[in-house]
Amino acid sequence: MNSRFFYFTLPGIIAIAFILYLGAASYGLPQAFFGDELVSVAAGFSLLAQKTLRANFDFYYLPPLLSYLLAPTYALIGVVGIVLGFFESIGDYQNFVLLNRELFLIVGRIISALFGIGGVYLLFAFARRVFSPSVALLSAIFLAFDFLYLHEAQVGRFWAPATFFIIAAIYSFQRLMETRERKWYFLSALAIGLGYGVGYIPLILVFWLAALQWHINRKGLIQKKFIYSSAALLAIVAFFSWANPVAFFRQFGRSLATLADLFGYKLSLAAEGLSSASSFFYNIPRSFLFLWYDNPALLAVGVIGLVFLCFREGNKFWKFLLIGFPLLYLLIVAITFSELENRYLLPIVPFLSIGAAAVVVALWESALSKILKRAICAIILFLLLGYELFAGINYFFLLRKNDTRNDAVEWIYRNAPDGSVIILDLPNTVMNNNRAGILYQQEKNPFWINTRDSYLLTLPDDRFPKPNYFVLDQAHLPDKAIDFSRFTSGYYLFSFWSREDRSRALAMPFKKELAASFYPAETIFTIHNLLQDPSSPFSLLGNIRQLGPYIEVYKFGK
Incomplete structure (x- = not known):
C-alpha cells in the first residue's frame, strides 16, 4: 500500500471513529445512566474543593488519574463561565455544580473518546513497525469499530484510557527495541505508570518491560537506563497507590482473597474488598463468552491469528507479548473481579484485532488462487466489519434519541401536579424532589442523601427546581417496599426488561390505572440494558427503536 492511500485512509477512519465515539456525549442528560461515571465527576470536584492531590474519599473506589484529568477542566469551565458572565462568582458556580453535576459527565466522555482514537492510532503505528502496513491498517479498522471498544470510548x-496506555506501552516497547534510547525506557515506564494510575491493570506490563531489557541485552547486564526508568515507574506506582488507598485496597485486597480461596484459605481483613473473593473457575469461561458476545468473528479469527503469529518466524519477544499478555490478563481478571462484566475484557480487543488482521493479510498473500483467496478474505472481512458496523452505527443513532427513562420523567413534569407523590422503580433515574421527600428519605435511609439533597435542604422552598414532587425511589428504601395505602394518590413509574418482570406491577394489590407507557420496541420481549451490558448487540439493535427499559406509568388512588 502506498503512502497516499494511508494519507487519506487512516485519518478518515479516525475521523469517523471519533464521531461515533462522541455519540453518547450528551446521552441521557440530566440523568446518569452509565455506571462508574458520576463517581469520577464527584472526585474531580472534591479535589478542587479540598485543594488536594489525594483522592482518598470514602465514595471514590477508582484509581485517581481520571479525576486528575477532570479537575483542572472543571476549574477552567468555572473560570471561563465567570469571565463570560454565566456565573457571578465561584460560589455561584459551586451551587450550579451541586444542582447539575450530571452535565459535567460530558467532559469525561470527551476525554474517553480522545483516548479511544489515540489507541487506534498507536495500534496502527505499532503494527506497521512490527508487521506490515496492511496488518496495521486492518488492525486499526477492526479496533476502531469494534462494538465493545466503541461502547467504552x-x-x-x-x-478506554487504560487500554490506550496498554497500547502506548507496547508501542514504546517497540521503539525501545529499535532505538535503545533512554527516552523510550522512560516513556515505557510512564505509559505503564499512568495506566496503573487510571486502571491498575496495565501494571502487568512490567513483566514484558523486564523481559525486553533481557532481550536487548543478552550479556545479562542491567543497564542504568533500565534501573532509572524502573525507579521512575516505582515512584509513579507508589504515588497513585498513596493517592487513593481506598481503591488500592478494594482491588488488590480482592485479588489476595481470591488467591487464598484457591488454596483453601479464607482471608478476611479490615480493608473493604479483602473479604470478597471472585469465582475464578466461573470467570474464565465467562470471559470468552463476553468476547464472543462482542464479535464472534473477531474472537475466532483473532485467536487463530495470534496462534499463527506465535508459530511464524519472527521476533520471539513479540510472540511472547501478543500471546502472553491476553493469557495473563485473563488470569488476573478472573482472580481480581468478583462479578465479571463485558468491559473488563476490553484490553484484549487490540490483540485480537492484530491477530484477525494477520489472518486476512496472510490469506491475501498466500499461494491460493486469486479467486479463492479473494473470496475467503471477502467473507472474513464481511463477517468482521459487517458485525461491527451494523452494531456501531445502529447504536450511534439510538444514542441520538431519548432514553425511555427520559421520556417518562418528562411526561411526569408535563402532566403531574406539583407536589404529587411519585414512586420510582426506574434504574439510575432521579427526579426533582421536594423538601418533604428528601426528609422522608433521610429518615428511612440516610445513606442515599447526597450532597445535592443536603444543599437543597439549606434553600427556601421557592428556590427548589420546578416542578418538584414527593419522590420515593424504591431502591433507596431499606426494604425496597412501599406502603401505597399511606398515600391518597400519586404516580408509580415501573420499569421492566421482560414480560415476566411486568407481571410484578400487574400483581401489585392497589387500585391503579395505566396513564402512559414508554416502550423501546413495538412489542414486549426480553431485552437487556445495552448501556451497561453490551452483549449480543447484533441481535438486539435491529429490534428496538430506543434504548432503556420498558416503562409504564400508573396513576393510583383517587
Whole structure:
C-alpha cells in the first residue's frame, strides 16, 4: 500500500471513529445512566474543593488519574463561565455544580473518546513497525469499530484510557527495541505508570518491560537506563497507590482473597474488598463468552491469528507479548473481579484485532488462487466489519434519541401536579424532589442523601427546581417496599426488561390505572440494558427503536 492511500485512509477512519465515539456525549442528560461515571465527576470536584492531590474519599473506589484529568477542566469551565458572565462568582458556580453535576459527565466522555482514537492510532503505528502496513491498517479498522471498544470510548469510565496506555506501552516497547534510547525506557515506564494510575491493570506490563531489557541485552547486564526508568515507574506506582488507598485496597485486597480461596484459605481483613473473593473457575469461561458476545468473528479469527503469529518466524519477544499478555490478563481478571462484566475484557480487543488482521493479510498473500483467496478474505472481512458496523452505527443513532427513562420523567413534569407523590422503580433515574421527600428519605435511609439533597435542604422552598414532587425511589428504601395505602394518590413509574418482570406491577394489590407507557420496541420481549451490558448487540439493535427499559406509568388512588 502506498503512502497516499494511508494519507487519506487512516485519518478518515479516525475521523469517523471519533464521531461515533462522541455519540453518547450528551446521552441521557440530566440523568446518569452509565455506571462508574458520576463517581469520577464527584472526585474531580472534591479535589478542587479540598485543594488536594489525594483522592482518598470514602465514595471514590477508582484509581485517581481520571479525576486528575477532570479537575483542572472543571476549574477552567468555572473560570471561563465567570469571565463570560454565566456565573457571578465561584460560589455561584459551586451551587450550579451541586444542582447539575450530571452535565459535567460530558467532559469525561470527551476525554474517553480522545483516548479511544489515540489507541487506534498507536495500534496502527505499532503494527506497521512490527508487521506490515496492511496488518496495521486492518488492525486499526477492526479496533476502531469494534462494538465493545466503541461502547467504552463513548463513556467517561477508565477502560478506554487504560487500554490506550496498554497500547502506548507496547508501542514504546517497540521503539525501545529499535532505538535503545533512554527516552523510550522512560516513556515505557510512564505509559505503564499512568495506566496503573487510571486502571491498575496495565501494571502487568512490567513483566514484558523486564523481559525486553533481557532481550536487548543478552550479556545479562542491567543497564542504568533500565534501573532509572524502573525507579521512575516505582515512584509513579507508589504515588497513585498513596493517592487513593481506598481503591488500592478494594482491588488488590480482592485479588489476595481470591488467591487464598484457591488454596483453601479464607482471608478476611479490615480493608473493604479483602473479604470478597471472585469465582475464578466461573470467570474464565465467562470471559470468552463476553468476547464472543462482542464479535464472534473477531474472537475466532483473532485467536487463530495470534496462534499463527506465535508459530511464524519472527521476533520471539513479540510472540511472547501478543500471546502472553491476553493469557495473563485473563488470569488476573478472573482472580481480581468478583462479578465479571463485558468491559473488563476490553484490553484484549487490540490483540485480537492484530491477530484477525494477520489472518486476512496472510490469506491475501498466500499461494491460493486469486479467486479463492479473494473470496475467503471477502467473507472474513464481511463477517468482521459487517458485525461491527451494523452494531456501531445502529447504536450511534439510538444514542441520538431519548432514553425511555427520559421520556417518562418528562411526561411526569408535563402532566403531574406539583407536589404529587411519585414512586420510582426506574434504574439510575432521579427526579426533582421536594423538601418533604428528601426528609422522608433521610429518615428511612440516610445513606442515599447526597450532597445535592443536603444543599437543597439549606434553600427556601421557592428556590427548589420546578416542578418538584414527593419522590420515593424504591431502591433507596431499606426494604425496597412501599406502603401505597399511606398515600391518597400519586404516580408509580415501573420499569421492566421482560414480560415476566411486568407481571410484578400487574400483581401489585392497589387500585391503579395505566396513564402512559414508554416502550423501546413495538412489542414486549426480553431485552437487556445495552448501556451497561453490551452483549449480543447484533441481535438486539435491529429490534428496538430506543434504548432503556420498558416503562409504564400508573396513576393510583383517587
